[in-house]
Every structure is written in C-alpha cells, then in structure tokens.
Amino acid sequence: AQRVTQPEKLLSVFKGAPVELKCNYSYSGSPELFWYVQYSRQRLQLLLRHISRESIKGFTADLNKGETSFHLKKPFAQEEDSAMYYCALSALNTDKLIFGTGTRLQVFP
Amino acid sequence: DTGVSQDPRHKITKRGQNVTFRCDPISEHNRLYWYRQTLGQGPEFLTYFQNEAQLEKSRLLSDRFSAERPKGSFSTLEIQRTEQGDSAMYLCASSLSGARRGQDYGYTFGSGTRLTVV
Numbered sequence: 742a743q744r745v746t747q748p749e750k751l752l753s754v755f756k757g758a759p760v761e762l763k764c765n766y767s768y769s770g771s772p773e774l775f776w777y778v779q780y781s782r783q784r785l786q787l788l789l790r791h792i793s794r795e796s797i798k799g800f801t802a803d804l805n806k807g808e809t810s811f812h813l814k815k816p817f818a819q820e821e822d823s824a825m826y827y828c829a830l831s832a833l834n835t836d837k838l839i840f841g842t843g844t845r846l847q848v849f850p
Numbered sequence: 851d852t853g854v855s856q857d858p859r860h861k862i863t864k865r866g867q868n869v870t871f872r873c874d875p876i877s878e879h880n881r882l883y884w885y886r887q888t889l890g891q892g893p894e895f896l897t898y899f900q901n902e903a904q905l906e907k908s909r910l911l912s913d914r915f916s917a918e919r920p921k922g923s924f925s926t927l928e929i930q931r932t933e934q935g936d937s938a939m940y941l942c943a944s945s946l947s948g949a950r951r952g953q954d955y956g957y958t959f960g961s962g963t964r965l966t967v968v
Contacts, residue, residue: 745892750890775956784959784960784961784962785893785941785957785959786959787956787957790956827892827893829892835906836881836883836898836945836947836957837883837895837898837906838883838885838893838895838957839895840892840893840894841892842890842891842892843891843892
C-alpha cells in the first residue's frame with residue numbers, strides 16, 4: 742500500500758537551531774517525493790521536490806531509497822519557518838498525491 | 851490569473867441537505883484535483899480530471915459525491931444528503947500534466963471550502 746508517515750505532529754525549536762522533519766514512505770515502485778508547506782492563513786504550496794535537488798528557503802531534502810525516507814532539513818531555523826509541513830508522494834505517470842498527516846514546526850525567538 | 855479560486859469559502863448546512871462547491875483552476879492547467887482534509891490529517895485524494903475527463907475516483911468518494919468538469923474549465927463537487935462525517939475542508943488544485951509540465955511543476959492549491967454539517 743502507498744503510505745506516507747510523518748511521526749511527529751509537532752516540532753518546537755528555538756531560532757538558529759537545526760531542524761529535521763521526518764518523512765518515511767511506503768511504495769513499491771519509484772515515487773516522486775515532495776514537501777508542501779502551509780503558512781498561517783495561507784494556502785498549501787510546494788516547498789521542494791526530490792527530483793530538483795534544490796534548496797528552497799534554506800531547506801533541503803534527500804531521498805534515501807534504502808531507508809524509504811525523505812527527511813526535510815534546515816541547519817538554522819528562522820521564526821518565519823513556523824508552519825505546517827506535509828510530505829507527499831506521487832506515483833510515476835500520475836499526479837495524484839498521497840500526503841502524510843503533517844508536522845507543525847514552531848520556531849521560538 | 852489569480853490562481854485557483856474556490857467558492858464558497860465556508861458553508862454551513864443541515865444534515866441531509868445537498869451542497870455544491872465550485873473550483874476555477876489556473877486557465878492553462880489541464881488537470882484538476884479534489885482533495886478532502888479533516889482535522890489533524892493531511893489532504894486525501896478524492897478525484898481528478900484531465901481536461902473534461904474524470905480519470906480517477908477514490909473509494910472515499912461515495913455515491914453521494916459527484917464531480918464534474920464541463921468543457922474542461924471549472925469544476926463542481928456536489929455532495930448529496932450530507933452527513934456530519936462530511937464536515938471537512940475541500941481543497942481543489944490544478945496542474946499541467948506530465949508531458950506539458952516542464953519547469954511549471956507541482957500543484958497550485960486553492961484556499962479551500964470549509965464545510966460544516968450540523
């Protein structure tokens with residue numbers, strides 16, 4: 742079965758601390774993995790995807806096929822990073838997304 | 851183009867009533883999706899269209915739910931005989947299908963319609 746697991750509902754850190762939001766997936770083929778973010782009172786938006794291998798707003802995520810993980814990392818958290826973060830996967834040849842339950846990141850000053 | 855628009859933003863209805871939501875996608879996007887999100891959960895896929903064709907429906911979409919996308923532009927999602935369990939945020943998103951995607955990847959989500967069934 743296709744599944745995305747985000748084990749942490751809430752992650753609280755102080756400004757400047759490193760952040761790692763965990764994501765594990767279950768999928769039999771080669772999925773595409775994404776991180777979506779929802780800031781307060783804003784709509785859900787794409788943060789990054791594994792294919793692009795880019796850093797957005799200081800965040801990176803590496804796909805580890807052996808551990809079936811796609812953890813989101815940032816070396817120094819900022820207060821404006823406070824938001825809800827969702828990991829998602831889609832199968833090849835389809836754009837249907839399967840989301841995890843999300844992790845709320847709180848960055849304290 | 852102001853992105854994906856959903857109407858209404860909020861809907862309160864009595865159990866047993868029918869409701870209809872509308873989604874206007876980004877004009878050049880040929881795919882349109884409906885998701886449902888309940889408290890504490892991530893969005894769950896309901897159905898999607900490529901142009902006017904409905905290509906996939908989730909088993910979450912019971913017979914009381916119907917979605918249309920006439921002429922491949924806006925879409926409507928109707929829920930008949932609403933139940934309290936239908937209370938959720940209904941999200942619409944649009945995208946370009948793979949072959950046409952290029953650099954414009956990823957969904958653009960609307961702000962959602964929050965349905966409360968009392």
